[in-house]
Amino acid sequence: MQIQPEDRIYDRIGEDGFARLAAAFYRRVPADEVLGPMYPAEDLPGAEARLRDFLIQRFGGPTRYSDQRGHPRLRARHLPFHIDQHARDRWVQLMSQALDEARLPDDVAAVLTAFFDSVATFMINRPS
Numbered sequence: 001m002q003i004q005p006e007d008r009i010y011d012r013i014g015e016d017g018f019a020r021l022a023a024a025f026y027r028r029v030p031a032d033e034v035l036g037p038m039y040p041a042e043d044l045p046g047a048e049a050r051l052r053d054f055l056i057q058r059f060g061g062p063t064r065y066s067d068q069r070g071h072p073r074l075r076a077r078h079l080p081f082h083i084d085q086h087a088r089d090r091w092v093q094l095m096s097q098a099l100d101e102a103r104l105p106d107d108v109a110a111v112l113t114a115f116f117d118s119v120a121t122f123m124i125n126r127p128s
Contacts, residue, residue: 008060009108015056017104022052024098034090038081048117058115078123085128088120095120 010018026048029035039047053065054072065072081087097117099109 010056010061012108013104015052015061017102017108018052018055018059018061020102021098021104022048022055024101025051025095028094032090032094034087035094038087043055044076059112070084074119074123079125082126083123084126085124088124091123092116092120 023025026044029039029047030041030044050069053068057065058072059061099112104112115124
């Protein structure tokens with residue numbers, strides 16, 4: 001089954017699907033030698049919630065992210081972090097592993113993979 005434009009991913013996987021994905025990603029972050037240092041341990045629960053809420057909003061769910069934080073401004077919010085090609089690739093790698101763990105429908109995972117690949121490239125803010 002191919003996702004049609006009128007199908008919202010949120011309608012397919014709901015809050016639970018995005019919560020599973022964000023949790024699976026953030027379980028990998030603390031031990032990662034590239035991404036781990038970018039995330040203060042005390043903020044991991046907050047980072048997980050922000051990612052979950054952003055994805056929910058971006059893919060057709062409630063606007064909780066913007067209601068609490070305003071416009072996503074992803075690139076501006078990530079400027080303090082050193083994101084080069086290596087960090088971008090590691091983020092995509094961990095997110096890919098998280099997608100596998102979350103066991104979302106294949107067509108949904110394909111759309112999310114394309115989105116993450118594109119956004120991760122957009123977030124590069126330092127030369128390698």
